[in-house]
Every structure is written in C-alpha cells, then in structure tokens.
Amino acid sequence: FGRVPVNAGTTNEYAAWTPLAEATPGLANSRARTGPLVISEIMYRPGFLGDAFVEVSNVSDEVIDLLSGWTVLADNRGSLTQTFGPAATIAPGGKLLIVEGDPDTFRAKYDVPAKVLIFGPMLLSLDVVSESYRLRLAHPDGTIEQLRYASIAPWPVWEGDGVSIERTDLTGYADDPSNWHRSQISGGTPGRDNTPDVPLVDSILAFCSMFGSTRFRERLVRDYDRDRNGVIDTLDLYDYVRDDLNAAGPGDVNFDGRFDSADLVAVFQAGVYERRDDLVTWAFGDWNCDGYFTSEDLVAALQNTVYEP
Template sequence: LKIISPISMHFALLTNLGVTLLLSLILAVTSLAERVTFSEIHYAPKDDKPEYIEVFNNSGSAVDFACWEFSNGIGYKFPDFSASSPQQTFMCAFERVLVTNVDEQTFRANYTVPGDVKIFGPYAGSLSNAGEALELRDKNGVMVCRVRYNDRGKWPVAADGAGHSLRLINKYLSCSKFDNWAASASPGGTPGAAPAGSEGQRFSNPSVDLASSFPIVSIGDEWKYNDSG
C-alpha cells in the first residue's frame, strides 16, 4: 500500500489546477478580438448599391496599415505611405475605414457616411453572395484578421439580399466566430459609424421586406437565420 503524503497531494492538486487554468487561458485567448478586425460586411446589397467592408482599429493606439492586402476574397492592396498625405494610411485609435467596389464619390452618393471616414477602392472582384473567406494581411504577410461568412447555417438571413449588412456584435470577441455576427438594424448598415446602442447588442426582427424571397414570419417571432440553421 502506497501512502501519499498531504504535501504530495497538495502539489498534485496545484499542478492539475495550473494545467486547467493554462488550458482555459489558451482557449480564452483564441476567442479574443483581433487588434484590427472586420466590423461590417455588406456582401449582397439591394438596388445595385455598392458593396463594402468596414475595417476597425479595435485598440487605443494608431495603426500603420500601408501596403496591407486582402489575400482572399476580394483583391485590394492599401496604398503605400505617402509623405504628402501621411495620415491616409494610419488608423487612429478606434477608427473605422471602408473598402468598397466603387470610387469614393459614388459610394458617398449611395450611403450616408461621416465626412472624415477614409474610403478606399474600388477593389477587384466582388464579395460572394454565397459566402467566402475574407483575409487581411499586413505588409509582411502576417494575418491580421479572417472571417468566413456564409448565407447558410446560422448566419443572418437578412444580410443575404434583403438589404442588410453583416454587423459585428461584440468587438471584444473574434470576428472569426459566426455567432459574433448579426444583421444590421436597418438596410444598408452603418458604414464608417458604430451602430446605435451598445456594440454588444444583438439586433432582432429587423424591418426587411422578405415577402418576395422568403416565407412570411409573424410579427413578434424571432427569425434571424435561414431554414438550414
């Protein structure tokens, strides 16, 4: 019979607790938000309005995004640093910039965008209406943020041709998590601006015209996802 001393038992318990805490910390870190993240994606706008992707500096310090590039999804490379316009490729703390498939003048003619918001484009190609992976890398090729959005499963159906954008729910969690996205509260989304209310709030029952494309849902029912979700 092997007798285990109280000291040995205490050490074993502390070791197991340490391993558990370490694993919990690793799992928590993988779900934390990126420093720079995708915060809004409008992949299937109505009435031939432009597409757009909103990139958000989710930190309290400026970020140099000169020569950053989309490596999957659309084709676009941000401009190089220019001494004549040094602020053009810097994002201030908590600043949002937009990347779109049209020029800035056309984009502003279609959406209400704050005057100081930087708009880049047009990008090559278009956002897939069936979903795809979007990847943004820095000038050294290091992944900055990535999301694979979809029009199936538990992704918001209102963003699939009903005029709403995909909006990041909680900026403190990773944009790669499907359950961290919701349909914008109103058609067109809020390009370049934070949504009304808390950024951690999930929108439900957005006012959309689904009659032409989807079954009718009674008022008061909550239907965020398509039939396969």
C-alpha cells in the same frame, strides 16, 4: 494557438483553432486574439442600386499605419488582394471602407463622415457563390484574422433586402457566426457605429409581415388578431410587444419597459428620420411597419405609449 468555442450555447456549437490572446498552459484557453484592426461590417450582396463594401475598424489605442503592409484578401476568387494608398492611417476607434465603386460617390451617397478613409474601386469580390466565402485581414507579421461567412444559417441569413452583416462584438472572435448580425438599417452603416443586435426586432418584423397577408388568413387572424376586429394591424402589434416582449409599446426601442429620452436619443442619432432611402426596423423608429422612421411613427408612439420624461 488554441481552441475557442464557436456558436456557444447553440446546436451548432463547435471549437475552432485560432491564435489566442495569451498563452495559458495547463489552464483554460484565453479568448481569441483580435486587433489592432478588425473586419467590422460586410455588405457582400447589396440590394438594387446598392453598393458592396468591407468596413475595417481600429480597436486599439494606437494610430495604425496601413502602409506597413496591411492587406485584405479574398481567397475564393484567386486570392484577390486589396492594398491601401498613400497617407493612410487609422486613429484609435477609427474606421476605413473598401468600396466597389468611386469613393467620392460612395461617401456622398451614404453620408460617410469625412474622417473615414474610403478606398476603391475594390479589387475584391465579396458575393457568396458557393457554400462559404473566406475573407482575411493580414499583415506581414502574420494573418491577423479571417472569417468564412455564408448567406445561410448559422450565419445571418441573406433575405434579398440589401442588408449588411455587422460584427456584434468587435473584440470577439471574427469567425464565429453568433458574433455577427443583420444590420437594422437597409444599406448598412458604412463608416458609422454598427446597429445593435436586437433579436426581439426579428420577431416584430415577422409580425409585421402578416399585415394584409392572404395566405393562411383564417389561421393568422385566429392566432394574431388580438383585438378581434377581423384584421391584423398595428394595434395587435402593440399588444404583442407589451404582452410578449415586455416593451412599453411603440417608442420603446431598447425594450426596458419605458418610453423615454433614451429611446428618442437612440433613434434620432441614427440619422434616418424622414429619409426614404433607408429601410429601418423597430430599433430605429419604424413603429408602424412601413419600413421608415417618420412623423407618423412619433404620433403612433405618443398616442399609444405613455412618455416618461
């Protein structure tokens, strides 16, 4: 055991006492021990008609047999425990889900890959009803990891929009708020790769929120109407992402200053094109601030940004 930094580099930095990856007597502590299974995504307060879930990922190079005693525990509600059914193994890099409703219904609703195990209805209650909520992933050999998440800072802030929290580095310390971010897709990414942590996207969302706003309108127009046409619109947004965020313009989702095939691959792999049941952000193709990735966004990108093959 030893101390590891949490929220490193922020005003909320502190040290946590946790199992370490290796003993280092007389030397700097190693990183926190993680795996072979880790909690990788949590939807604790879904939006209207959404579904709560916990995602667990195998970060090891071995097949993990869940029947060897793996459990997920939620301590805030009388130590509720979720165990796993028969023939339950997770391949290296694989995932499983614990969901609040019927597993088959959940799989169809969220297009979860067939190889992902789904267990439910869950015996856990995930919602944050007090200052924090503790979730543990345990094995008879000892608790593998635990986290005490919250809906307020320094944890990713819940904004009432049905967005999950995703673990940024699956091998990083679980109980570090800076290792979690809000999903870039409404409803989260159950059974699929987590969305990237793109802090710049939050500033774009804030800019979009000023479209049509009547509160403090004169001040907003003065500060953010870059083309001085009397309204704040997508043209002002595109100037902002070019001048302040160093992006090429709409279409440049990785902020490398180019709109190219890498950007198109990233947005189409997410599988949200022309889907109206998933609200997405700039990182997944919403370049006109309507919350969706559609042909209108592609037109906006091609009209306002030079595509580099």
